[in-house]
Amino acid sequence: MFKRAVRRFVRNRTAMIALIIFVMMVLSCFIFPLLGYNDFESLHLESQYAPVSLRHPFSTDNLGRDLFTRIVIGGRYTLGLSFIATIIAVVFGVAIGTLAAYKGGWLDNFTSGLTQAVSAIPYVLTAIILEVSLGWGQGWFSLAIALANMPAVIQSVRAAVLKVRQQEFISAARVAGKSDLFIITKHVLRNIYSTVIVRFCSTYAASIVACSVLGYLEVGISSPAPEWGRMVADYFHLIQTRGFLVFIPCLFISRSVLCVTMISHGLRDALDPKEYQHE
Numbered sequence: 001m002f003k004r005a006v007r008r009f010v011r012n013r014t015a016m017i018a019l020i021i022f023v024m025m026v027l028s029c030f031i032f033p034l035l036g037y038n039d040f041e042s043l044h045l046e047s048q049y050a051p052v053s054l055r056h057p058f059s060t061d062n063l064g065r066d067l068f069t070r071i072v073i074g075g076r077y078t079l080g081l082s083f084i085a086t087i088i089a090v091v092f093g094v095a096i097g098t099l100a101a102y103k104g105g106w107l108d109n110f111t112s113g114l115t116q117a118v119s120a121i122p123y124v125l126t127a128i129i130l131e132v133s134l135g136w137g138q139g140w141f142s143l144a145i146a147l148a149n150m151p152a153v154i155q156s157v158r159a160a161v162l163k164v165r166q167q168e169f170i171s172a173a174r175v176a177g178k179s180d181l182f183i184i185t186k187h188v189l190r191n192i193y194s195t196v197i198v199r200f201c202s203t204y205a206a207s208i209v210a211c212s213v214l215g216y217l218e219v220g221i222s223s224p225a226p227e228w229g230r231m232v233a234d235y236f237h238l239i240q241t242r243g244f245l246v247f248i249p250c251l252f253i254s255r256s257v258l259c260v261t262m263i264s265h266g267l268r269d270a271l272d273p274k275e276y277q278h279e
Helices: 002-011 013-035 067-103 105-119 123-134 141-165 168-175 180-191 193-216 228-238 244-270
Strands: none
Touching (some): 002 013, 002 244, 013 067, 013 244, 067 105, 067 141, 067 180, 067 193, 067 228, 105 141, 123 141, 123 193, 141 180, 141 193, 168 180, 193 244, 228 244
16 A cells, blocks of 8 residues: 555656755755855945845845855755644643543543643743753743644544444454553554545744744744745845845745645545545
8 A cells, every 4th residue: 555655656646746945945954054055144344235146046135145055954944843843842842642532431521521632822922931041042932833634634543543443353353362561562553554644734834834834933043043034034124126136035935835735635546445446
């Protein structure tokens, strides 16, 4: 089934193009700094708005800082912190959702109420509280992003586990005396991996947006860190005269979200069991 899913994904041109573009963006954030594009904070006032060249592929900003360098370094912040938040949300979301749906009863009811309560709390407020409490500018706001995305992960996983729990092989495993841990790890998780993979991608896209919004609001991102959302905030007062300074980070934010979303749709179609019936 895995090989067939890979073949279906590869045949999806939109998803493959999105994957290639996104991988190139991620690699650029790590390769170009090694090639000399690593000075993102030194001021060169004599080089304001320098012409586009190999040295300054995206020109320079109002303080003479190379915009391309700030974009590739900023990608490490935006994409990296969003990825960490996604990992936390998915790992804990899968664990909580699986356990709640498998056990049912009061645990399932308590989990449902808790997810609704967490969903009602604005993640911006949570981010501010975490940053103030644990240390400003240390990346703690990524926990707020994870908490904001966790309810959606829990609900998706819970729905998938409820379907699997009704299958005959689960009842057979219980009759055979298998432990709950064995059934969950060997049977339940194996049958919901497609849901987890698709939810991971959609959560990552949402985390990129949330990270950029917090950066724009200057929550948890300390200057001169060139996070993409923070760059939009720093250059917004120049939007009428030097609009490209705002346009470029917005372009990378939107392109990242679009690519991850298209990859998520491609994985959803490739992992859909119903599609195999037509092959």
